[in-house]
Amino acid sequence: MRDLRSLLPGELEALLEALGEPKYRARQLFTWLNRGAADFDSLKNLPRALREKLAETSTISALRCLRKSVSQADGTVKYLWELPDGNAVETVVMRYAHGATVCISSQVGCRMGCAFCASAIGGLVRNLTAGEMLAEVLFSQLDYGEKLSNIVLMGIGEPLDNYDEVLRFLRLVNCPEGLNIGMRHISLSTCGLTERIADLAREDLQLTLAISLHAPDDETRSRLMPANRGRGVAEIVKSCQDYFAATGRRITFEYAMIDGVNDSPGQARALADLARQVKAHVNLIPLNHVEERRFAPSRPERMRAFSTVLDRAGVNYTVRRSLGGDVDASCGQLRRKRERTRQEKEGAAEA
Numbered sequence: 152m153r154d155l156r157s158l159l160p161g162e163l164e165a166l167l168e169a170l171g172e173p174k175y176r177a178r179q180l181f182t183w184l185n186r187g188a189a190d191f192d193s194l195k196n197l198p199r200a201l202r203e204k205l206a207e208t209s210t211i212s213a214l215r216c217l218r219k220s221v222s223q224a225d226g227t228v229k230y231l232w233e234l235p236d237g238n239a240v241e242t243v244v245m246r247y248a249h250g251a252t253v254c255i256s257s258q259v260g261c262r263m264g265c266a267f268c269a270s271a272i273g274g275l276v277r278n279l280t281a282g283e284m285l286a287e288v289l290f291s292q293l294d295y296g297e298k299l300s301n302i303v304l305m306g307i308g309e310p311l312d313n314y315d316e317v318l319r320f321l322r323l324v325n326c327p328e329g330l331n332i333g334m335r336h337i338s339l340s341t342c343g344l345t346e347r348i349a350d351l352a353r354e355d356l357q358l359t360l361a362i363s364l365h366a367p368d369d370e371t372r373s374r375l376m377p378a379n380r381g382r383g384v385a386e387i388v389k390s391c392q393d394y395f396a397a398t399g400r401r402i403t404f405e406y407a408m409i410d411g412v413n414d415s416p417g418q419a420r421a422l423a424d425l426a427r428q429v430k431a432h433v434n435l436i437p438l439n440h441v442e443e444r445r446f447a448p449s450r451p452e453r454m455r456a457f458s459t460v461l462d463r464a465g466v467n468y469t470v471r472r473s474l475g476g477d478v479d480a481s482c483g484q485l486r487r488k489r490e491r492t493r494q495e496k497e498g499a500a501e502a
């Protein structure tokens with residue numbers, strides 16, 4: 152069945168027109184859906200007959216909170232949401248000086264296989280629909296009790312591996328009658344699916360594209376990120392240059408610092424070189440420890456030496472604060488815990 156929350160205003164209009172309803176009904180419906188209506192009963196000013204007719208052929212994606220954790224350290228809130236089909240995804244709300252930012256998941260699981268990431272364990276289960284991604288923002292906003300002004304697609308999943316639904320989601324949140332969040336308030340992070348970066352460049356959106364680079368050389372990068380194989384750093388650099396030329400938007404390189412793997416001064420020099428070629432801003436992030444993974448974060452003195460090299464090379468960079476460390480607020484860690492507990496329970500039941 153069709154998820155009404157995934158529909159754009161024009162599509163709702165066409166749908167209601169086909170049901171013999173006037174245009175303003177579509178506007179009312181879009182408003183309810185984009186305020187976080189959870190079911191047909193909450194569409195208060197729509198006639199009951201219409202609600203019933205809609206319910207025959209469509210659904211409204213709603214999320215149920217399985218777990219909410221609030222960081223004692225910085226107020227970061229992490230939600231584990233249950234999707235209508237019983238799968239779960241994570242959404243994080245962080246407070247920054249410029250407003251509250253919501254970090255959403257774009258898939259259940261991920262098939263990119265990055266060696267340091269909790270979301271890759273167990274592979275891809277399915278794509279999220281645009282309506283489900285929108286529901287992540289809406290349900291988080293309702294609970295958080297404050298307008299969420301920025302969106303980052305940096306949760307579970309590879310957004311460019313779910314291209315069509317992610318683009319639809321971006322159009323939805325961009326609607327003036329909906330959340331009305333401007334593209335400049337949205338960041339999308341990718342492991343570097345170059346063919347999709349080229350598609351995105353053609354859309355000419357004013358969003359910020361972040362590339363999870365994590366290593367400047369193919370040997371290290373392909374070891375950490377299987378998606379690098381068959382593409383390579385040079386191809387990523389080229390697609391970033393093309394993206395910048397097409398959109399005028401500066402690209403961000405994400406760089407998670409891993410002890411003894413990607414944190415040598417030589418790699419810092421190589422990274423500086425790439426950043427200069429792309430005019431990219433670099434985000435250094437200390438790796439978050441993931442229970443199932445053997446990697447450790449870089450030691451502070453290694454990080455200092457690394458950033459000194461970037462400094463000398465005149466690279467624009469920030470060392471990102473790690474928010475929500477006490478609530479497992481990084482990529483897929485809560486969902487993993489739920490999966491582990493479920494497997495243990497199933498194991499116990501089988502034994």
Ligand code: SAH
Binds near residue numbers: 265269363481
């Ligand atoms: N698939 C997309 C977006 C999701 S991940 C991407 O690859 O960009 C968001 C960011 O968190 C990515 O930069 C990812 O590489 C990074 N990340 C994943 N696991 C991490 C960990 N254990 N510590 C620090 N960053 C991590």
